[in-house]
Amino acid sequence: MVTSTVVAPVTPADQTRGAEVSTPRRRAVTWLGLVPFGVYVVLFLAVPAVLAIASGFFDGSGAFTLANFAAYTNPTILQNFFASIWISALTAALGAVFGAIICFALLGTRPDRMLRSAVDSASSVLAQFGGVMLAFAFIATIGAQGVLTKWLVSIGFTANVFNNFNGSGPLLYQIPGLVIPYLYFQIPLMVLTFMPAMEGLKSTWAEANATLGGTRFTYWTRIGMPILAPAFFGSLILLFANAFSSYATAAALISQGGIVPLAIRQQLTSETIVGVANVAGVLALGMVVVMIVLMTAYSALQRRASRWRR
Amino acid sequence: MNSKRLMIGAAFAAAVAISLTACAGGSSTPSSTAETSAKTATSAADLGGMDALVSAANAEGQLNVITLPPSWANYGAIIDGFEKKYPSIKINSANPDGSSADEVSAAKAQKGQSTAPDVFDIGTAVLQQNLDLVAPYKVANWADLPADYKDASGKWYYDYTGLMSIGYDSKVITNPPTSMKDLLGSAYNGKVAIKGDPTQANEAASAVYLAALQSGGSADNIQPGIDFFHSLKQAGNFLAVTPTQATVASGETPVVIQWSYNNLAWGAAGGTSGNPDYKTVVLPGTALGSYYNQAINVDAPHPAAARLWEEYIYSPEVQNLYLASGAYPATLAAMQSAGTVDKTVLATVGEPPASFVQLTADQATAAAALLKSGWATAIG
Numbered sequence: 113m114v115t116s117t118v119v120a121p122v123t124p125a126d127q128t129r130g131a132e133v134s135t136p137r138r139r140a141v142t143w144l145g146l147v148p149f150g151v152y153v154v155l156f157l158a159v160p161a162v163l164a165i166a167s168g169f170f171d172g173s174g175a176f177t178l179a180n181f182a183a184y185t186n187p188t189i190l191q192n193f194f195a196s197i198w199i200s201a202l203t204a205a206l207g208a209v210f211g212a213i214i215c216f217a218l219l220g221t222r223p224d225r226m227l228r229s230a231v232d233s234a235s236s237v238l239a240q241f242g243g244v245m246l247a248f249a250f251i252a253t254i255g256a257q258g259v260l261t262k263w264l265v266s267i268g269f270t271a272n273v274f275n276n277f278n279g280s281g282p283l284l285y286q287i288p289g290l291v292i293p294y295l296y297f298q299i300p301l302m303v304l305t306f307m308p309a310m311e312g313l314k315s316t317w318a319e320a321n322a323t324l325g326g327t328r329f330t331y332w333t334r335i336g337m338p339i340l341a342p343a344f345f346g347s348l349i350l351l352f353a354n355a356f357s358s359y360a361t362a363a364a365l366i367s368q369g370g371i372v373p374l375a376i377r378q379q380l381t382s383e384t385i386v387g388v389a390n391v392a393g394v395l396a397l398g399m400v401v402v403m404i405v406l407m408t409a410y411s412a413l414q415r416r417a418s419r420w421r422r
Numbered sequence: 423m424n425s426k427r428l429m430i431g432a433a434f435a436a437a438v439a440i441s442l443t444a445c446a447g448g449s450s451t452p453s454s455t456a457e458t459s460a461k462t463a464t465s466a467a468d469l470g471g472m473d474a475l476v477s478a479a480n481a482e483g484q485l486n487v488i489t490l491p492p493s494w495a496n497y498g499a500i501i502d503g504f505e506k507k508y509p510s511i512k513i514n515s516a517n518p519d520g521s522s523a524d525e526v527s528a529a530k531a532q533k534g535q536s537t538a539p540d541v542f543d544i545g546t547a548v549l550q551q552n553l554d555l556v557a558p559y560k561v562a563n564w565a566d567l568p569a570d571y572k573d574a575s576g577k578w579y580y581d582y583t584g585l586m587s588i589g590y591d592s593k594v595i596t597n598p599p600t601s602m603k604d605l606l607g608s609a610y611n612g613k614v615a616i617k618g619d620p621t622q623a624n625e626a627a628s629a630v631y632l633a634a635l636q637s638g639g640s641a642d643n644i645q646p647g648i649d650f651f652h653s654l655k656q657a658g659n660f661l662a663v664t665p666t667q668a669t670v671a672s673g674e675t676p677v678v679i680q681w682s683y684n685n686l687a688w689g690a691a692g693g694t695s696g697n698p699d700y701k702t703v704v705l706p707g708t709a710l711g712s713y714y715n716q717a718i719n720v721d722a723p724h725p726a727a728a729r730l731w732e733e734y735i736y737s738p739e740v741q742n743l744y745l746a747s748g749a750y751p752a753t754l755a756a757m758q759s760a761g762t763v764d765k766t767v768l769a770t771v772g773e774p775p776a777s778f779v780q781l782t783a784d785q786a787t788a789a790a791a792l793l794k795s796g797w798a799t800a801i802g
Contacts, residue, residue, distance in 0.1 A: 187799070188798035188799065188802070191798075191802065251674065255674055256612070256673070256674050256675075257672050257673050257674050275612065276611070276612060276658075278658075279611075279658040280612060280655065280658035280659075280660065281611065281612020281613065281658060281659070281660070281661050282612060282661070282663075284663075285661060285662045285663040286662065365663060366662050366663065367615070367616070367617075367618045367619060367626075367662050367663055367664035368619050368662045368798075368801060369619060369621075369798060370662075377622070378619055378621055378622045380523075381520075381521050381523045381524055381527075381622060382521075382523055382621060382622045383521045383522040383523045383545050383547060383548045383622070383623060383624045384547060384620060384621060384622065384623070384624055384627040384786070384789075384790045384793065385621055385622075385790045385791075385793065385794050386523075386547055386548060386551045386790075387551065389523075
C-alpha cells in the first residue's frame with residue numbers, strides 16, 4: 113500500500129469513496145482507523161512469518177548459515193514438495209469444478225429462499241471443517257473399521273478400495289487418500305467464494321444475448337465465462353493455498369512424512385535426529401516461493417482475462 | 423505523508439508492549455528464603471530434610487509436568503497418587519502426547535513463566551543436547567540407582583525402560599507372531615503400525631532398531647531394520663497411521679510395534695478403554711530396551727515441588743507402579759534385594775531379561791543418521 117506524499121488534485125473519480133471530499137487530514141484519520149487491524153496483522157501474521165522463514169538462515173547455535181538449503185538436494189524433500197503440489201492442484205481443480213457446478217445449480221433457485229441460505233450457511237461451516245475432527249469423521253466412515261468399508265465387506269467385497277488400496281492397506285492412510293477428506297472442505301470453500309461472482313451475472317446480459325440471436329451456448333462462452341474467469345481462477349488459487357498449507361488433517365491420518373507440512377513437523381519435533389529444527393524454516397520458505405510463483409502467474413492471467421474490460 | 427510509517431511504528435510499539443507484558447506475567451512463586459534455596463538444592467538434606475522439602479513444595483502449591491499420557495507407564499495412577507499424598511499440590515499436566523523435543527521447546531519458550539515444565543521425562547538423545555536446561559539433584563535413595571544409570575553430578579537419572587514388543591489383536595491375528603519375519607506374511611496385510619515417524623519419534627525408531635537386532639543387524643548397524651521395513655512396505659503390510667489406545671480398541675490398528683508397557687496398557691489392563699483381545703509378545707532372541715531419564719528444569723517455576731516429585735518417583739511404591747505397567751524401574755535390582763518389590767506384580771510382568779540391548783548415545787546418533795538418509799526412501 114503506497115500513499116503518495118503529493119496530494120493529487122481531487123478528481124471526480126476520487127470522490128466515489130464517500131460523500132465528502134477526502135482531505136489529507138481526513139485521510140490521516142482513516143489510517144488511524146486501520147491501526148488496530150495493522151497491529152493485528154503485524155503481530156499475528158507478519159512477525160511469525162518473518163521469524164519462521166528467518167530461522168532457516170541460522171544453525172542450531174544461532175550463527176548465520178546457508179547450509180540448511182542443502183535440504184533441497186534431498187530427493188525425499190523434493191518428493192514431498194511434488195506430492196504437496198499435485199495433491200493441492202488436484203483437490204483445487206476438482207473442488208473448483210464441483211463447486212462451480214453447485215453454484216450454477218443454485219442460480220436456478222430463488223436467492224431469498226431457504227435452500228440458497230441453507231447451502232450458504234452449510235458451506236461456511238464445512239469450509240472450516242478440518243483437522244482431527246475431519247480425520248476422525250473419515251476414519252469412522254472409510255477407515256479400516258469404517259462403516260462404509262465394513263458394509264462393502266459384508267456384501268462380499270472383502271478387499272475393496274477403502275481397505276486395500278494399491279496393495280498396501282487402507283486408502284485413507286496413504287497420500288492419495290488425502291484427496292477425499294481435502295475435497296470435503298475444498299468444495300464448500302469454492303461455493304462460498306464463487307457464489308457472489310455467479311450472482312453478479314445480470315439477467316439483462318442474457319436478454320441482450322438472446323435479442324441479438326445468441327444461443328445459451330454463446331451466452332456462456334462469450335459472456336458468462338469471460339466475466340467469471342478472474343473470479344474462478346482467483347478461487348482456484350485460494351483452494352490451492354488452502355490444501356497446500358493444510359496440516360492437521362494430514363497429521364491425524366498419516367504418521368510418516370509425504371507432504372511438506374508433515375516434513376516440517378518432522379524437522380521441528382524430532383527426538384531422534386537432533387539439531388535439524390532450523391531446516392523447517394527453509395521448507396517454509398520453499399512453500400512461500402511456490403505460492404509467490406502461483407500468485408505471479410495468477411496476476412498475469414488476471415490481466416489477460418480482464419482485457420475485455422479495458 | 424508519514425501515516426504509513428506512523429502505522430508501522432505504532433504496530434511495533436504495540437507488539438513490544440504486548441510481548442513485554444507477556445514476559446512479566448504470572449510468576450506466582452513466593453519469594454521466601456526456602457524458595458531460593460530450593461532452586462539450588464541438590465538434595466532434600468540441603469533444605470533441611472524431607473519435611474522441609476514437603477512444606478516448601480506445599481507453599482508452591484503447583485507442579486507442572488509435561489508429555490505424560492495417563493496410559494503410558496502408569497502415569498495416570500502415578501499422578502493421582504501424588505495428588506493424594508500431597509493434597510495441597512495441584513498437578514498441571516501439559517501436552518500428554520508430545521515428544522521429548524516438545525518438552526525442550528516448552529522449557530525454552532516458557533522460560534520464566536509459571537507455566538514452564540518443572541520436570542522432564544525425556545529421551546537420552548534430546549537430553550544430551552540440552553544438558554544446560556537441567557538442574558542437578560540427588561534423591562534420597564540415590565544409592566539404589568546403579569552407577570551407569572545416573573549422571574555423577576545428578577543432572578539426570580534413568581527412571582524406567584520397557585522392551586520393544588509386538589502387540590496384536592488376537593481376534594484378527596489368530597497365530598501369535600514368533601519372529602519379525604512373520605509380520606511379512608499375508609495375514610498382516612495393511613495391519614502393522616509403529617508409533618509415528620522414526621526420524622521423529624524415539625519409540626518409532628526403536629521399532630526399526632528391534633527389526634535390525636532381529637534380522638542380523640546390531641546396535642552399531644541398524645540398516646537391516648530399515649531393509650526390514652522396506653520389505654514390509656513392499657508386502658503392503660505397513661500401515662502409516664499413528665496408533666493410539668483408541669485405534670487399538672476399535673481394531674483400526676491391529677498390530678503395533680511399541681514399548682511393552684504401552685502394549686500391555688492398551689490390552690486387557692486398560693479396562694474399559696483397552697482392548698481385551700489385544701495381546702503382547704516380546705520376541706525371543708535379542709531384546710531391545712531404552713531407559714528414559716528424569717531431570718529437573720533448571721528454571722522450574724516450582725523448584726521445591728519438582729524436587730519432591732523426583733523423591734516421589736523413586737520411592738518403592740511408585741517404582742512398583744511403573745513395574746505394574748510392564749516398565750522395568752531403574753531401582754528394580756535394589757528393590758529385589760531389599761524385598762520392597764511387589765512380588766505378585768513382578769510375577770505377572772515377568773523377570774527382567776538378563777540382558778537387553780540399549781543403544782548408547784553414539785550408536786543412537788549413528789542410527790539416526792542412517793534413518794535420516796534411508797528411511798523415507800525405504801517406505802516411499
